[in-house]
Amino acid sequence: MEKFKQNAFVKKVGFNRIILVGVMLLMYLMFGALTGGSFFTMSRIMNIFNYVYFLGFLALGVTFVIATGGIDFSIGPVMFCCALVSGYSFFTHGVPMGLALVLCVVVGLLFGIWNGYLVAFIKIPPFIVSMASMNMAKGIAAVFTKTQSVSWPQSSDPAGWYRNLVKLGTIPTGFIIFIVAAIICAIILNKTKAGRYILCLGSNSEAVRLSGVDVKKWTMLAYVICGILVGIASIFYVGAYTTVQPGYGDQYNNEAIACCVMGGTSMAGGLASIAGTVIGTLIISLLQQGILALGFSKDYQFIITGLIVIAAVYADVSARRRKN
Amino acid sequence: MGDVILTMKGIDKSFPGVHALDHVDLEVRKGEVLALMGENGAGKSTLMKVLTGIYKKDSGTITYEGKEVEFKNTREAQDAGIVIVHQELNMLGHLTVAQNLFIGREFKNGIKIDDKKMNEEAKKLFDKLNVDIDPTETMAKLTVGKQQMCEIAKAVSFDAKVIIFDEPSAALTEAEIEEMFKIIRDLKKKGIAMVYISHRMDEIKVITDRVTVMRDGTYVGTLITNDCTKEDIINMMVGRVIYEDPKTVSAVPKDAPVVLKVEHLNAGKMVQDVSFELRKGEILGFSGLMGAGRTETARALFGADPKESGDIYINGQKVTINSPEDAVKAGIGYLSEDRKRYGIVVQKTVAENTTMATMHKFMKGLFINKKKEEEVAQEYVEALATKTPGVDQLVVNLSGGNQQKVVIAKWLTRDCDILIFDEPTRGIDVGAKNEIYKLMNKLASEGKSIIMISSEMTEILRMSDRIVVMCEGKKTGEIGIEEATQENIMNLATREIN
Numbered sequence: 129m130e131k132f133k134q135n136a137f138v139k140k141v142g143f144n145r146i147i148l149v150g151v152m153l154l155m156y157l158m159f160g161a162l163t164g165g166s167f168f169t170m171s172r173i174m175n176i177f178n179y180v181y182f183l184g185f186l187a188l189g190v191t192f193v194i195a196t197g198g199i200d201f202s203i204g205p206v207m208f209c210c211a212l213v214s215g216y217s218f219f220t221h222g223v224p225m226g227l228a229l230v231l232c233v234v235v236g237l238l239f240g241i242w243n244g245y246l247v248a249f250i251k252i253p254p255f256i257v258s259m260a261s262m263n264m265a266k267g268i269a270a271v272f273t274k275t276q277s278v279s280w281p282q283s284s285d286p287a288g289w290y291r292n293l294v295k296l297g298t299i300p301t302g303f304i305i306f307i308v309a310a311i312i313c314a315i316i317l318n319k320t321k322a323g324r325y326i327l328c329l330g331s332n333s334e335a336v337r338l339s340g341v342d343v344k345k346w347t348m349l350a351y352v353i354c355g356i357l358v359g360i361a362s363i364f365y366v367g368a369y370t371t372v373q374p375g376y377g378d379q380y381n382n383e384a385i386a387c388c389v390m391g392g393t394s395m396a397g398g399l400a401s402i403a404g405t406v407i408g409t410l411i412i413s414l415l416q417q418g419i420l421a422l423g424f425s426k427d428y429q430f431i432i433t434g435l436i437v438i439a440a441v442y443a444d445v446s447a448r449r450r451k452n
Numbered sequence: 453m454g455d456v457i458l459t460m461k462g463i464d465k466s467f468p469g470v471h472a473l474d475h476v477d478l479e480v481r482k483g484e485v486l487a488l489m490g491e492n493g494a495g496k497s498t499l500m501k502v503l504t505g506i507y508k509k510d511s512g513t514i515t516y517e518g519k520e521v522e523f524k525n526t527r528e529a530q531d532a533g534i535v536i537v538h539q540e541l542n543m544l545g546h547l548t549v550a551q552n553l554f555i556g557r558e559f560k561n562g563i564k565i566d567d568k569k570m571n572e573e574a575k576k577l578f579d580k581l582n583v584d585i586d587p588t589e590t591m592a593k594l595t596v597g598k599q600q601m602c603e604i605a606k607a608v609s610f611d612a613k614v615i616i617f618d619e620p621s622a623a624l625t626e627a628e629i630e631e632m633f634k635i636i637r638d639l640k641k642k643g644i645a646m647v648y649i650s651h652r653m654d655e656i657k658v659i660t661d662r663v664t665v666m667r668d669g670t671y672v673g674t675l676i677t678n679d680c681t682k683e684d685i686i687n688m689m690v691g692r693v694i695y696e697d698p699k700t701v702s703a704v705p706k707d708a709p710v711v712l713k714v715e716h717l718n719a720g721k722m723v724q725d726v727s728f729e730l731r732k733g734e735i736l737g738f739s740g741l742m743g744a745g746r747t748e749t750a751r752a753l754f755g756a757d758p759k760e761s762g763d764i765y766i767n768g769q770k771v772t773i774n775s776p777e778d779a780v781k782a783g784i785g786y787l788s789e790d791r792k793r794y795g796i797v798v799q800k801t802v803a804e805n806t807t808m809a810t811m812h813k814f815m816k817g818l819f820i821n822k823k824k825e826e827e828v829a830q831e832y833v834e835a836l837a838t839k840t841p842g843v844d845q846l847v848v849n850l851s852g853g854n855q856q857k858v859v860i861a862k863w864l865t866r867d868c869d870i871l872i873f874d875e876p877t878r879g880i881d882v883g884a885k886n887e888i889y890k891l892m893n894k895l896a897s898e899g900k901s902i903i904m905i906s907s908e909m910t911e912i913l914r915m916s917d918r919i920v921v922m923c924e925g926k927k928t929g930e931i932g933i934e935e936a937t938q939e940n941i942m943n944l945a946t947r948e949i950n
Contacts, residue, residue, distance in 0.1 A: 338776050
């Protein structure tokens with residue numbers, strides 16, 4: 129095992145990530161066996177992918193926030209708020225589809241700015257800010273739509289072209305877009321000034337501030353990036369499922385956070401891995417579909433996701449303790 | 453004078469790399485106030501921590517009330533009647549005075565806490581001490597002085613026979629100190645023995661009976677307070693230690709331009725009307741005892757903490773510094789005394805830490821030019837002889853001295869003309885210390901200007917061209933290295949406050 133860990137390829141890719149991929153494949157085979165092979169059909173795989181897209185964008189977004197040492201519990205409801213506000217505008221105010229999609233991102237961006245400003249400049253703890261935003265997002269969506277659910281156009285509708293973003297014929301366009309987005313996120317996090325400062329300030333923000341860096345600006349930027357990605361997530365949510373209801377969305381907070389921490393992003397800040405988040409997203413999505421396919425209710429998944437978060441954070445905390 | 457109640461004999465204590473206490477003796481008598489004095493790091497606090505069981509002694513004996521004792525923790529010491537009144541008050545602000553006094557040993561009425569009884573007992577205690585404090589008042593509403601009284605009352609309520617005051621007056625006003633002295637005199641009459649740690653010479657003269665002086669972890673001697681002068685005590689504190697090659701002449705030309713001028717800087721209690729000038733190529737030492745306000749001055753100057761007023765001129769130009777960002781733009785770099793908290797990002801690499809303040813120099817369009825980053829970091833690793841397996845090593849794996857070099861590299865990359873070194877060699881072993889000294893001298897000779905805050909007299913006398921001395925938030929003097937001696941620095945650092 130030690131020898132395996134020291135292998136150059138293993139070192140470059142990361143031992144934990146290889147284990148994660150292994151876990152993912154095992155899970156897939158296990159669910160496949162338990163469901164008598166139905167897990168290997170194209171339609172099931174597409175179902176899994178549908179879940180991966182929106183959850184993946186949420187997880188990518190919250191990875192940036194967690195990297196700063198913060199947290200965002202508003203992503204799920206904000207995603208729904210984006211889809212509801214924009215979808216309602218499309219139906220009621222005749223906003224063209226192209227603009228409606230932009231509106232999704234704009235609503236997410238506004239929430240990102242709001243959260244980021246309060247955390248970075250007003251210094252309200254991220255936990256509180258995002259809890260408040262979560263309720264505000266639900267409230268705004270409900271007020272805006274007069275508490276009605278919104279069904280986005282079906283593929284047959286002339287305005288239904290937006291669903292091509294998720295699937296074009298048999299091509300899973302959504303998967304391609306998600307992977308491209310993940311690569312861009314990885315570049316931002318690892319190769320740009322923004323990413324460098326976000327990671328550094330997550331590790332020791334006072335030292336970064338005393339180096340003459342505008343810590344507030346970069347902290348806020350992490351929330352803004354998160355907001356944009358949440359806005360994009362909402363497009364993929366409606367692209368896959370078309371119907372959104374006000375008052376929901378919280379369940380995705382935990383799932384997205386689980387994707388991050390499972391992938392090696394530390395809740396203490398300073399350490400983040402986009403590749404890890406992507407693999408984490410695949411695992412959580414597999415789990416979700418697997419549980420449904422086995423005939424259990426979604427409630428079981430809540431329990432399991434909760435336990436995964438605790439286990440992943442425990443692993444991170446104990447690894448740190450050993451290092452000190 | 454009363455009988456001896458407590459004797460510590462031949463107390464020895466070592467920490468990794470430091471011989472903190474070297475066979476120290478101490479004797480306290482009933483009904484006396486014994487001053488315990490010494491420079492920073494002389495071992496006063498360590499000795500008291502050994503006494504109260506916070507540290508375990510390596511050897512030596514403690515005799516208390518005729519019996520040899522060894523307390524395992526402060527609780528045991530407390531139960532035996534030895535109590536410390538700390539400089540930082542350990543009070544819970546939102547509870548009442550009485551609740552604070554009896555915390556952990558509340559009076560109970562069944563399973564209910566009996567607040568009424570606690571208030572009564574607290575009242576009795578305050579009456580005994582002649583202090584006027586309402587036991588039902590919320591602690592946070594009391595002045596610091598009154599809170600200090602509560603600490604003392606708490607100590608007395610343990611049936612204390614020996615009370616240790618660790619710089620009790622640091623946060624008090626003159627009137628509050630007077631009131632505290634009244635209580636101390638009262639306690640003396642009751643036969644309680646007290647150890648009084650303080651840097652304030654005037655207080656020592658007023659309130660103590662004898663003075664025990666420590667230096668570098670050793671016992672120097674004990675004097676009767678009434679029979680000695682301030683100079684006697686200072687001489688014992690600084691001793692006749694031969695310091696390694698102290699600087700005797702300033703290396704700065706008389707006509708060197710002033711690069712930094714600070715005028716009437718004010719920032720809270722710890723920085724009051726501080727003014728000074730720094731010349732090109734100069735190492736300006738900031739000396740003073742713990743809590744003199746040197747670090748606070750540096751942080752206010754650097755924009756790390758808010759300041760109330762004061763003007764800063766760089767090369768004759770007035771500058772506004774409201775944040776570290778402004779300071780860095782103005783060409784000031786700050787190396788904190790607490791590297792781990794304020795200097796480095798431990799989970800990042802040597803290269804990433806090196807370029808922390810200069811990211812803009814390493815950008816190729818939108819992206820970080822990691823190759824250039826590593827090359828520059830490598831240059832500094834070689835120039836500063838930083839011991840690291842490579843620039844991609846995480847800083848957490850480096851020793852203290854090498855971490856310090858990484859912080860220095862960070863500011864050198866930035867090309868700062870003014871560097872503030874706050875305790876540059878704290879926690880660094882002797883060999884690495886010399887390297888840091890050489891480096892500072894080299895920087896100064898290359899025209900950088902350095903402010904060096906140091907609590908080590910050796911360091912101050914060895915490195916500085918000029919020395920600013922601070923005491924309790926005020927600048928008390930300025931001495932050229934030609935005239936500087938340990939005695940006159942210590943004199944300014946402990947100057948009596950009127």
